[in-house]
Amino acid sequence: MTYRVPSGPSPWVVADQFKPAGTVVDVQEFGQGNINNTFLVTLDTATDPHFILQRLNTQVFPQPELIMRNIRTYSEHVCQRLQADDCHRRWEVPRVLLTPADQDYWVSPDGTFWRAMSYIETAQSLEKISTPTQAQEVGYALGMFHHLISDLPADQLADTLAGFHITPQYLQAYERLQVAQVAPSPEVEYCLQFIRDRHQAVNVLEAAKAEGKLQLRLMHGDPKINNILIDTDTQQAVSVIDLDTVKPGLIHYDIGDCLRSGCNPWGEETEQWEAVQFDINLCQNILQGYLEVAQSFLTSYDYEYLYDAIRLIAFELGLRFFTDYLAGNVYFKVNHPDHNLHRALVQFKLTESIEAQAADIQALIQSLR
Ligand code: GN1
Numbered sequence: 429m430t431y432r433v434p435s436g437p438s439p440w441v442v443a444d445q446f447k448p449a450g451t452v453v454d455v456q457e458f459g460q461g462n463i464n465n466t467f468l469v470t471l472d473t474a475t476d477p478h479f480i481l482q483r484l485n486t487q488v489f490p491q492p493e494l495i496m497r498n499i500r501t502y503s504e505h506v507c508q509r510l511q512a513d514d515c516h517r518r519w520e521v522p523r524v525l526l527t528p529a530d531q532d533y534w535v536s537p538d539g540t541f542w543r544a545m546s547y548i549e550t551a552q553s554l555e556k557i558s559t560p561t562q563a564q565e566v567g568y569a570l571g572m573f574h575h576l577i578s579d580l581p582a583d584q585l586a587d588t589l590a591g592f593h594i595t596p597q598y599l600q601a602y603e604r605l606q607v608a609q610v611a612p613s614p615e616v617e618y619c620l621q622f623i624r625d626r627h628q629a630v631n632v633l634e635a636a637k638a639e640g641k642l643q644l645r646l647m648h649g650d651p652k653i654n655n656i657l658i659d660t661d662t663q664q665a666v667s668v669i670d671l672d673t674v675k676p677g678l679i680h681y682d683i684g685d686c687l688r689s690g691c692n693p694w695g696e697e698t699e700q701w702e703a704v705q706f707d708i709n710l711c712q713n714i715l716q717g718y719l720e721v722a723q724s725f726l727t728s729y730d731y732e733y734l735y736d737a738i739r740l741i742a743f744e745l746g747l748r749f750f751t752d753y754l755a756g757n758v759y760f761k762v763n764h765p766d767h768n769l770h771r772a773l774v775q776f777k778l779t780e781s782i783e784a785q786a787a788d789i790q791a792l793i794q795s796l797r
């Protein structure tokens with residue numbers, strides 16, 4: 429992805445603030461993130477030759493220091509749990525790197541917010557799933573992530589992004605916009621109608637939460653497939669990265685997000701939005717991998733709302749992209765002015781395909797219980 433790096437200090441200068449053991453020999457833009465700016469830093473050392481440097485988007489995350497506190501609480505807990513669990517598979521937790529003053533972030537004189545995290549070697553993320561085994565591993569990774577925090581009380585972490593995944597609030601934000609200002613086109617009309625037809629159904633998870641059917645737990649918040657690392661030797665999942673939105677929420681947001689991203693073989697950035705479909709076979713593999721670990725802590729209400737979560741989070745992301753398109757692309761990074769419109773169309777087509785397969789997806793969930 430090519431995008432504008434905002435003004436501020438050079439990442440080469442910032443990398444030195446985290447006092448790495450060696451000399452910085454390379455800094456490259458890294459990953460596909462839509463919000464923060466991420467760099468891979470290379471050092472001239474034999475051990476730990478890389479680390480991840482990120483400039484956090486403080487428009488989106490107004491209290492980034494709370495994010496760092498959450499990540500540290502999360503990783504301390506998970507590292508202890510991994511030792512106690514005597515896990516037989518490789519599982520890695522990204523570590524926060526500190527400055528010489530023992531700070532978990534560095535703020536530049538002009539106010540930009542930076543942090544550094546360890547880089548997990550011999551592992552890579554996927555942009556698209558191409559085999560059933562990869563799908564199973566993606567599901568396992570999310571299950572393992574939820575398992576490892578299932579005994580950390582939700583109130584131990586701060587809410588660092590108010591309203592995140594609260595679908596009715598995204599709908600309200602959309603409705604507040606002056607949609608009349610946008611140039612009419614068949615694609616825009618399709619999105620407007622798509623949202624009009626579904627605005628009644630956005631409350632399903634929040635209502636279940638309010639009724640006490642779904643519990644507030646800790647979640648990842650963004651477990652799309654490129655935030656899951658697969659070991660390049662064993663092809664097994666070894667980590668879930670991008671911990672910015674680890675905070676109280678519903679695990680259904682995570683399950684929905686993982687499936688909307690994993691079961692779209694075209695990928696969320698495809699130009700061929702009209703072709704996009706939800707692959708129910710991949711859904712089966714992901715859910716099997718997930719339930720291998722998660723079965724032990726899911727309630728029967730949790731199962732009851734799985735289908736709704738899959739449909740809703742795809743729709744919600746489409747709504748978020750379309751709202752940002754209408755608002756002038758102020759939240760998600762874009763390569764061109766219609767980028768968020770195209771992304772919205774992809775998610776809406778995916779939602780349509782999920783809805784068309786509702787009975788089969790429900791039957792699949794039933795068969796896995
Ligand atoms: C954003 O920044 P990134 O790419 O990790 C967004 C997610 C979306 C995702 C879609 C904080 O994640 O909610 O699902 O884009 N993160 C935030 O690719 O809004």
Ligand code: MG
Pocket residue numbers: 650670672
């Ligand atoms: Mg993210």
